[in-house]
Amino acid sequence: MRDDEIRILGDSPKSPSGKPGGTKWLLALVIVIFTMLFLIALSEYKQQNVDEGRLAYFERYVEHAEVPKERRTPFGRVVDDHVGGFCEIKDTIINDIPLKLYIPHNADMTLHIGRIPQEDESVIYVAQAADVRADNGGIVGAFVLNGKPLAWGLSKRGYCASINGEISIGVAENTHLFEQATEEGGYFFRQYPLVDNGRLVENEPKGKSVRRAICNRIGEIFMVETYMPESFHDFSQALVDLGVDNAVYLVGSSAHGWAINEDGERHEWGKMNIYRGRRGMPKNTSYIVWRKRL
Amino acid sequence: MKKYLVISTATDLVRVAPEKIVYISSDGNYSTLVLANDETRVLTLQLGQVERLIESQLGKEGNTFIRIGRSHIINRSYIYYINVSRQKLVLSDNDRFSHMLNPSKEALGQLKELLERDLR
Numbered sequence: 500m501r502d503d504e505i506r507i508l509g510d511s512p513k514s515p516s517g518k519p520g521g522t523k524w525l526l527a528l529v530i531v532i533f534t535m536l537f538l539i540a541l542s543e544y545k546q547q548n549v550d551e552g553r554l555a556y557f558e559r560y561v562e563h564a565e566v567p568k569e570r571r572t573p574f575g576r577v578v579d580d581h582v583g584g585f586c587e588i589k590d591t592i593i594n595d596i597p598l599k600l601y602i603p604h605n606a607d608m609t610l611h612i613g614r615i616p617q618e619d620e621s622v623i624y625v626a627q628a629a630d631v632r633a634d635n636g637g638i639v640g641a642f643v644l645n646g647k648p649l650a651w652g653l654s655k656r657g658y659c660a661s662i663n664g665e666i667s668i669g670v671a672e673n674t675h676l677f678e679q680a681t682e683e684g685g686y687f688f689r690q691y692p693l694v695d696n697g698r699l700v701e702n703e704p705k706g707k708s709v710r711r712a713i714c715n716r717i718g719e720i721f722m723v724e725t726y727m728p729e730s731f732h733d734f735s736q737a738l739v740d741l742g743v744d745n746a747v748y749l750v751g752s753s754a755h756g757w758a759i760n761e762d763g764e765r766h767e768w769g770k771m772n773i774y775r776g777r778r779g780m781p782k783n784t785s786y787i788v789w790r791k792r793l
Numbered sequence: 794m795k796k797y798l799v800i801s802t803a804t805d806l807v808r809v810a811p812e813k814i815v816y817i818s819s820d821g822n823y824s825t826l827v828l829a830n831d832e833t834r835v836l837t838l839q840l841g842q843v844e845r846l847i848e849s850q851l852g853k854e855g856n857t858f859i860r861i862g863r864s865h866i867i868n869r870s871y872i873y874y875i876n877v878s879r880q881k882l883v884l885s886d887n888d889r890f891s892h893m894l895n896p897s898k899e900a901l902g903q904l905k906e907l908l909e910r911d912l913r
Contacts, residue, residue, distance in 0.1 A: 500841070502862035503899030505907070508847050509855025590822045592837045593804055597823055726823065726835065740804075 571742050573719040575602035584791030586623045586758040588766060590726075593737040597726035601758050602719070606789040608661045610644055610686040615786055623759045624789035626711055626722060627750035628659075629688040631781040638783045640689025643680040649783075657692030657700075657747035659713055659787075661685060668715045668745040670695040688785065691748040693735040702731040702748075709768075710734040711749040711756075713787065716742055722749065724768065749787065756786070796851055800836055800843070807834060811851055811858070815884050815892060816867040817843055829871075831890055840866060861896045861904065872908065877901045 500506070575587050584606035591598050606623050615625050629650075630639040638650040641658075653672060660667045660676040662685030667676055670692040680687040692700040693712050707728035714721055723741070725734060731748075738746045755769035798814070800807040807826070815827045819840035826834040836843065844866060847855045860866050867884060873891070874883035877898055885891040896904075 500860065500863055502864070502897045504860075504862065505900050505903045506860040507856050507907075508844060508858040508860060508866070509851055509853050590837045591804075592802060592835065595805070595834070597835045597837065 571717050573717065574600055574721065575604065575719060578604040580605065581793070583793050584623050584789070585761045585763075586766075586789070588758060588760050591741075593740045594733070596729055596733060596737045598737060598741070599724045599726060601722040601724070603721070603789045605792045607664055607792060608666055608686075608720070608787055608789050610642075610661070610688060611786045611788045612644060612649075612783060614784075615788060617757070617765075621790045622788055623791055624722065624757075625786050626756035627754040628785045628787045629690060630655075630750060631783050631785075636781045636783055638688075638785060641677050641687060642689070642785065643677060643685060643687035644785075645686065646681055646684035648677075648681050653689070655689045655691050657690045658687065659690065659747050660687045662687075666715070666720050668713060668720075668747055670700060670745070670747075688787075689747075691731070692746075693731070693748055694738050694743050694746040697739065697742075697744055699732075699735045699739050702735075704731055706730070708752045710751045711754075712738060712746045713749055714738060714741075714743040714746040716744055725751075796854055798847060798850055800838065800846060802837060807836070811847075811854065811868070812870065814858075814868050815871050815890065816865055816894065818894075819864045827892060829886060829890065840864070859904065859907075861894075862900045865894055865896060867894070869908075872904075875901055875905050875908075877905060 574589060582605060585604055587602040587604060589600040589602065591600065601624055603624055610628055615622060629642055631637070632639055640650065640652050640655050642648070642650040656670050656672055658667075658669055658671065658674055658676065660680050662676065662680050662683050677687050679685060691702045693702070694700060694714070707730050709727070710725045710729050710731070712723050712734070714723055723738065723746075729737075735746075753770045755767075757765050757767040759765055795810065797808050797810055809826070809828065813829045815829055817840065818825050818827070822837065822839055824836045824838050824840050824843050826836060828834070838846075840863070844860055847858055847866070857869055858866050859869050861882075867882070871884040871886060872882070873885040873887060874881065880895045880898055880901060882894045882896055882901060882904070883891060884894065
């Protein structure tokens with residue numbers, strides 16, 4: 500369909516299933532099925548009479564199939580290890596809230612401070628991580644960069660750590676992961692908690708904005724972004740209904756970032772040039788960065 | 794029996810009478826349904842998928858809808874004003890709502906011709 504074309508819908512010829520001959524076939528099929536069912540029932544009845552004649556009574560034991568507690572399956576598809584890293588991008592709607600899911604494959608997450616060159620082909624996902632203080636440009640909340648602690652505050656109870664390739668997302672005032680990140684060359688930052696063990700966490704800030712989060716759902720780590728401005732509450736509720744176990748916020752609104760899909764196409768959001776001109780980029784602006792393993 | 798357009802996803806279902814739909818616009822992987830009561834609803838379907846749903850569910854009655862270019866499916870009952878040279882298409886019930894769209898001149902020309910042909 501081109502932009503200079505119009506088309507009236509519903510004018511196309513009917514599909515073959517709509518042909519009158521289809522009804523005949525359907526009727527014949529129903530008659531065959533009924534005949535077969537009748538024959539089976541008749542043979543069962545005869546067999547039952549024979550069994551009763553033998554005076555053998557056993558209560559039939561019906562084994563109840565166990566209902567699996569965990570019915571959730573990962574959102575991302577299965578990808579071979581030898582495939583180069585990329586970000587699978589999916590659209591969904593939960594509670595009338597359109598969401599975009601960014602699911603990294605064959606990639607590892609680290610943190611980074613300062614602008615990330617867009618030419619860096621190893622990067623498959625970038626989003627702003629911790630908040631920066633407006634007064635002195637310091638990082639809000641505890642922050643560890645490649646084993647080096649850069650901030651120690653506790654203004655937000657949500658945390659995300661990446662240590663030796665393992666990502667932990669949770670809610671706690673104190674966690675050993677901060678120390679572990681410093682000891683083992685890992686990464687750690689704090690943000691608003693959104694979901695704690697499948698339960699919604701309320702947050703103070705009101706108003707609506709484009710929201711982003713990093714989530715853990717049955718061990719699958721992915722990022723979520725709202726299509727339209729949403730409140731913290733509605734966003735958290737949508738994540739809960741999405742089946743997310745734990746989630747913390749990532750800087751939303753016009754914060755700049757991008758993802759690279761399997762075809763190498765760049766999906767960009769936010770404003771890159773917001774810090775140009777007289778407004779310099781705060782020196783402590785931090786990002787979560789997913790890089791290809793291969 | 795009255796026909797409805799039913800759009801179902803994994804989590805929700807939208808059921809709407811065709812005459813209540815004013816137009817559907819495309820926004821990448823999403824489509825936005827604009828209704829006669831001024832309500833809008835975002836769907837996780839591309840416009841082409843919505844087009845196929847209309848054709849399969851409404852059949853011939855679907856011909857009240859016209860796909861215009863890549864970006865819109867409109868309900869022809871609400872066409873109120875067309876200006877080809879200024880690329881203007883106004884959909885209105887001449888009472889509560891009025892929506893202006895800007896399809897291509899070529900598409901608008903064809904739409905105008907179609908409506909004129911219907912008069913003959």
